[in-house]
Amino acid sequence: MSAALPAVVVLPRPIPRSSLPIVSSIAGPAPGERWTSCALDHLHWGSNGGAGILFRHAPADVEPRYLLALRSRWVDEPATWGIPGGAIRDGETAEDAARRETIEEVGQLPAHRVVDELVQDCGGGWPFHFFLADVDSQFDAYSQRETDATGWFTLAQLRDLPLHPGARRWLDEREEARGPSRGHTSQ
Numbered sequence: 001m002s003a004a005l006p007a008v009v010v011l012p013r014p015i016p017r018s019s020l021p022i023v024s025s026i027a028g029p030a031p032g033e034r035w036t037s038c039a040l041d042h043l044h045w046g047s048n049g050g051a052g053i054l055f056r057h058a059p060a061d062v063e064p065r066y067l068l069a070l071r072s073r074w075v076d077e078p079a080t081w082g083i084p085g086g087a088i089r090d091g092e093t094a095e096d097a098a099r100r101e102t103i104e105e106v107g108q109l110p111a112h113r114v115v116d117e118l119v120q121d122c123g124g125g126w127p128f129h130f131f132l133a134d135v136d137s138q139f140d141a142y143s144q145r146e147t148d149a150t151g152w153f154t155l156a157q158l159r160d161l162p163l164h165p166g167a168r169r170w171l172d173e174r175e176e177a178r179g180p181s182r183g184h185t186s187q
């Protein structure tokens with residue numbers, strides 16, 4: 001599959017087991033971290049819905065790039081590129097969940113500015129909250145146990161990737177909102 005990918009900065013970084021941080025899930029999933037089905041009979045991870053952060057690096061006069069993560073074989077929609085995120089735990093806000101999951105999936109939470117908050121519905125009532133956040137550099141995200149790789153992509157490159165359905169929906173809706181003939185200008 002890698003031969004079909006566009007030339008982008010992808011930073012797969014296997015982490016020695018000994019250096020993995022101790023994560024809470026070693027003690028088992030927290031309340032809310034479980035499979036649930038929606039009205040369309042999809043299986044979703046997270047009985048309270050999901051949350052994540054879509055990082056954007058958009059300096060002036062340069063085409064914006066977005067950070068996506070390649071989902072590992074252990075999670076739903078494996079081997080697709082998606083917005084880093086995961087299940088909202090019981091009693092947790094979407095924003096707190098998005099921050100926690102980002103650290104788990106991309107290894108860090110860089111300084112960022114949230115510029116938009118979106119809630120996607122799969123069509124069957126399961127919500128995914130995500131925060132569009134600008135960063136000042138394409139920071140060096142590294143892969144964690146739910147992620148096989150991360151990469152920074154332009155919108156044009158995203159169109160050619162195997163995307164998670166949620167990321168595909170975001171891209172489609174975004175292009176619909178911009179209209180069919182606007183080219184690749186930013187924003």
Ligand SMILES: [Zn+2]
Nearest residue numbers: 038042122124
């Ligand atoms: Zn669903």
